[in-house]
Amino acid sequence: MDKIYAHPGSLRNTTTHYCPGCGHGIAHKLVCQVIDELAIRESVIAIAPVGCAVLAYDYWDFDCTEAAHGRALAVATAIKRVRPQNIVFTYQGDGDLAAIGTNETIHAANRGENLTVIFINNAVYGMTGGQMAPTTLAGQKTATTPLGRDVKIQGYPLKISELLTQLPGVCYVERVSLQSPTEIIKAKKAIKLAFENQINKAGFSLVEVLSPCPTYWGLSPVKSMAWIKDVMSKEFPLGRIK
Amino acid sequence: MTGNEAIAEAAIRAGCGFYAGYPITPQNELTAYMAKNMPENNRVFIQAESELAAINMVFGASAAGVRAMTSSSSPGISLKQEGISYLAGAELPAVIVNIMRGGPGLGNIAPSQSDYFQATKGGGHGDYHSIVLSPSSVEEAYGLMFDAFDLADKYRNPVMILGDGMLGQMMEPLSLKPGKVIHYPKPWALIGCQGRPANIIRSLLLKDGALEELNLKLQKKYKAAQEKEQRWEEQFTDDAEIIVVAYGGMARIIKSVIRQFRQKNKKVGLIRPISLWPFPVKAFAKQTRKKVKYLVVEMSYGQMVEDVKLAVNCSRPVEFFGRAGGAIPAEGEIIAAIKKLEK
Ligand SMILES: Cc1ncc(C[n+]2csc(CCOP(=O)(O)OP(=O)(O)O)c2C)c(N)n1
Ligand code: SF4
Numbered sequence: 001m002d003k004i005y006a007h008p009g010s011l012r013n014t015t016t017h018y019c020p021g022c023g024h025g026i027a028h029k030l031v032c033q034v035i036d037e038l039a040i041r042e043s044v045i046a047i048a049p050v051g052c053a054v055l056a057y058d059y060w061d062f063d064c065t066e067a068a069h070g071r072a073l074a075v076a077t078a079i080k081r082v083r084p085q086n087i088v089f090t091y092q093g094d095g096d097l098a099a100i101g102t103n104e105t106i107h108a109a110n111r112g113e114n115l116t117v118i119f120i121n122n123a124v125y126g127m128t129g130g131q132m133a134p135t136t137l138a139g140q141k142t143a144t145t146p147l148g149r150d151v152k153i154q155g156y157p158l159k160i161s162e163l164l165t166q167l168p169g170v171c172y173v174e175r176v177s178l179q180s181p182t183e184i185i186k187a188k189k190a191i192k193l194a195f196e197n198q199i200n201k202a203g204f205s206l207v208e209v210l211s212p213c214p215t216y217w218g219l220s221p222v223k224s225m226a227w228i229k230d231v232m233s234k235e236f237p238l239g240r241i242k
Numbered sequence: 243m244t245g246n247e248a249i250a251e252a253a254i255r256a257g258c259g260f261y262a263g264y265p266i267t268p269q270n271e272l273t274a275y276m277a278k279n280m281p282e283n284n285r286v287f288i289q290a291e292s293e294l295a296a297i298n299m300v301f302g303a304s305a306a307g308v309r310a311m312t313s314s315s316s317p318g319i320s321l322k323q324e325g326i327s328y329l330a331g332a333e334l335p336a337v338i339v340n341i342m343r344g345g346p347g348l349g350n351i352a353p354s355q356s357d358y359f360q361a362t363k364g365g366g367h368g369d370y371h372s373i374v375l376s377p378s379s380v381e382e383a384y385g386l387m388f389d390a391f392d393l394a395d396k397y398r399n400p401v402m403i404l405g406d407g408m409l410g411q412m413m414e415p416l417s418l419k420p421g422k423v424i425h426y427p428k429p430w431a432l433i434g435c436q437g438r439p440a441n442i443i444r445s446l447l448l449k450d451g452a453l454e455e456l457n458l459k460l461q462k463k464y465k466a467a468q469e470k471e472q473r474w475e476e477q478f479t480d481d482a483e484i485i486v487v488a489y490g491g492m493a494r495i496i497k498s499v500i501r502q503f504r505q506k507n508k509k510v511g512l513i514r515p516i517s518l519w520p521f522p523v524k525a526f527a528k529q530t531r532k533k534v535k536y537l538v539v540e541m542s543y544g545q546m547v548e549d550v551k552l553a554v555n556c557s558r559p560v561e562f563f564g565r566a567g568g569a570i571p572a573e574g575e576i577i578a579a580i581k582k583l584e585k
Contacts, residue, residue: 064441066332078288079305082286107291
């Protein structure tokens with residue numbers, strides 16, 4: 001019999017600290033599958049964010065550094081500039097990438113840094129207890145928007161991916177979702193393309209991943225997946241943006 | 243060469259492979275020198291989008307095993323503090339140059355020594371120290387840059403060069419002597435995990451006792467630095483009854499004042515700390531004569547004076563004179579302060 005599925009070699013064989021139904025675990029696996037398929041594990045340098053995925057380096061079996069909250073793309077920029085022969089990627093949440101780190105994100109993209117960015121949009125701050133994120137939907141209740149996000153007071157969900165497409169240095173932006181097996185397969189393809197772009201020195205590539213946070217959405221894992229499909233992806237449409 | 247340019251040239255000669263900075267007066271010549279000369283030497287120069295980005299770029303380059311530095315002036319250095327704390331926590335070498343200006347706030351661009359506390363007492367969050375070196379001439383700034391990169395690699399710790407606007411802008415003749423450049427093995431660096439287990443650079447340590455363990459390791463390192471890396475210059479301390487303590491640009495003015503006293507056979511001497519952290523307590527321990535009194539002079543309202551008091555452990559009188567906010571203690575004022583002590 002042929003083996004058609006196996007644990008990715010670059011994903012450590014351990015249990016994670018993520019909540020049941022969390023999307024981070026799926027996204028980690030996709031990244032590791034792509035790295036294995038492209039046979040780049042030994043040249044990868046990853047930058048973990050500050051957020052729920054801060055411990056990604058406990059799960060990934062390749063060189064990895066932490067970065068201060070929001071600064072992953074500054075750290076990545078320097079690593080790639082001094083070691084262009086390595087494959088460098090950041091993995092960041094919406095607070096990390098699109099609130100505290102917006103400046104680093106826009107400028108790394110605008111410099112056209114030859115990097116891969118995996119951007120996990122779960123519409124909340126998971127690690128600190130479910131506060132409003134820049135991507136929180138209008139009306140969505142969080143710890144800091146107890147009555148729901150009022151766009152007149154807290155502004156609109158920030159579509160950083162769409163913003164980035166305006167920059168000539170950006171080569172590829174796609175929004176994918178973890179809501180179903182079909183979408184997960186598409187997500188993997190997008191992640192693979194984002195790494196291949198770097199291998200081909202094509203410039204800045206970003207994949208935004210709509211990812212469930214059942215804990216702070218107050219939904220079951222199954223209902224979280226349905227919420228991405230029915231609600232979240234209406235605000236954040238899936239597909240290639242650039 | 244100006245002090246700013248000498249620092250930049252020395253960095254390149256010391257093997258600095260990465261520089262990131264954000265413009266701020268009075269250190270812009272340093273950044274401009276790097277912009278021109280780093281690429282010419284096949285090194286990486288980036289004008290960062292902010293000081294936050296610059297220090298975190300330094301973090302990245304250092305994590306990849308490359309000698310890395312940034313420079314700025316007071317307000318910019320404040321922004322870098324989080325990054326410096328992360329460097330210390332992750333035990334990454336880096337060199338940070340602070341060409342101090344007047345504060346607080348946006349302050350002004352005149353020379354100042356008001357960032358002494360920030361530089362020597364940690365500056366960012368957590369129990370850490372940067373090694374801090376203070377040059378008082380262009381030539382010394384050039385030489386100390388080699389030491390700064392060496393100490394950073396040796397201790398895997400951030401090292402700060404603390405200068406002031408006077409030093410940065412001042413032009414002095416300089417012989418570009420080759421400095422000591424040791425290549426330290428960096429098995430911890432992130433270069434891809436080919437042929438070895440994956441390397442991880444982190445400062446988040448959640449397991450029971452793990453963070454205390456890191457802190458104890460850091461404390462051991464700081465203790466070793468305190469034993470081995472104290473540096474200072476002294477003049478006329480053998481017989482001095484009044485020892486003036488000053489560092490950096492301030493010490494130059496003091497030297498000229500002391501010459502005037504010596505010409506009149508007045509027993510005035512100088513201790514000029516070069517390493518501000520570790521503070522050169524050994525220089526003070528040597529002064530066992532009963533008669534010695536100290537006068538600390540700073541371009542601040544009294545920061546280093548606290549370390550001098552600790553160093554003499556209240557066994558001798560320690561007086562202070564200082565001005566800040568861009569004001570520089572004048573010779574006449576210093577002479578008057580010394581005369582007051584003579585009584
Ligand atoms: C400078 C700084 N400010 C605030 C924090 C606290 N903090 C940690 S993670 C986080 C937000 C994380 O949210 P996100 O990036 O969306 O990632 P998630 O946890 O949802 O995966 C915050 C505010 C910090 N660690 N550092
Ligand atoms: S809080 Fe949300 S994002 Fe964080 S681990 Fe739990 S489910 Fe995942």
